[in-house]
Amino acid sequence: MENNLDALTTIFTEFYYWVTVVFMFLIHVGFCMYEVGASRRRNHMHTLMKNTMVIPLVTITFFFFGWWIYFAFPNGPWIFEGKGINFAAASGARPWDPAMGTNLGDHINGVFWAAFLLFSWTAASIVSGSVIERIRSGAFWILAVVIGSFTWIIDAAWGWHWDGWMVKLLGYHDAYASGVIHAIAGGFALGVLVVLGPRLGKFRDDGTPRDIPPHNPWLVTIGLFLIYTGFWGFYAACNVPIISPEGIGGQITGVTWTGTNIYLAPTTLSAITFNFLMSLSGGLMAGYLVSKGDSFWTYSGGLAGVITASAGNDLYHPIQAMLIAAIGVWCAYKLHYWVERKFKIDDAVGAVAVHGYAGFIGLIICGFMLWGQPSSPYEGYATINPLGMFIGALIMFGLLGFLPAYIISKILNGMGVLRVPRKVELEGLDFDSNETYQAAVNEVIAVETAMVK
């Protein structure tokens, strides 16, 4: 920061991302409220702790290796141009590098790290809701580290990086993470659910599903409101707020500074504000209609709508964003119940549908809507196209989402640590705290009763 403009740009950018991090914290608060509301009373503290401990575990592992992966793996090791791991670009993200600490020569590494870290929490938190009321905490936390600090950040290096091989070769475009956060997390949740199995009593003897009502529908909806709020921060965090053409170093001519998406291709905060709100609205409206006014699915529809439109929300017209959101929500809702009936998958909060199916569909639609547009300001990159986006969706949902979750869940299941015992599931996972609470209550009542003369 050797002159005032330099200092101002650096501090503005630092503060901009810092604010997004604070906003994104609300996503986790919202997920916690949502899950606790959806669980039954005898499980809610376990449900809360399961998601709360994602915060420290994903944070420290994202410090230990996640951040390094983002800079080291954009070439998709050894599969693109034979370049392999980019050790040089990743050197400042090594956990033992002086830039990964209190350092007056670097003002922004920690803030960038935190912005990506909050995405990591979100990826793990999405999975958390779908597996409530029967997964062991220890197993879930291992799975949370896998998606939060390993697989999602590999997908970000591949497809959410200005130099990522998927962007260069496939023309992959996913500005606000339909695929790199939501499709992967939905696929991951599905991979765990296939191995974990449904909650006891979820399916009748004839195979039809029972509704297991949430203990607090009000808390569920407020949780989703908070997720919407945090999503604003998420959207802003996906942009570079201001950069000069020299700073981009691509093919843009002239001297006009711009905001950009993660690929350093031009967009504006104005555009994404229009499109966030219009896609939220399209999703809410479609969710209301398709579910016939069910509050849970109306709120989830708002979220799924934004997720569907997110891949191209840097470039869509607001009315396009609204319609795309509505299509995604309709498809995700129908798919959720079809998969539940057909494959006996018990996704307790609809996370696979809201994040996985909506994200996948959003990528496909984006491939058609933005067909032929440049994926990057740099020369030689493939343009955005339907086939590249379809392959990208398969990589996100299947290769990096479903597959690792299925394999690791199988291993954990084989070790006997994936699911709680049947008796404990019936009694409720809060058995220990409930017994302690009840014993304390009984003792106080007995003592006070004895005091009455």
Next chain:
Amino acid sequence: MSTNGMTSWAVDLKDVAEIYPFAGSEMLLYVIGLAFWIGWHIIQLRQEAAELKREVDADRDGSHTKAWIGKY
């Protein structure tokens, strides 16, 4: 004596980089951090397994479990 080498701020800040204590020990810190993380998982898994086993072994007739199911 200073744990980060700074004894005064009478310096040009462009010449200052890391200012945390004991710079140079980062690799050791990393190894300790990894051990803390892995150790946490091992201890947590053991604690959880023991806790679940105790609970399964208790309440053989299921009356306690039925009472909690009734509370939804």
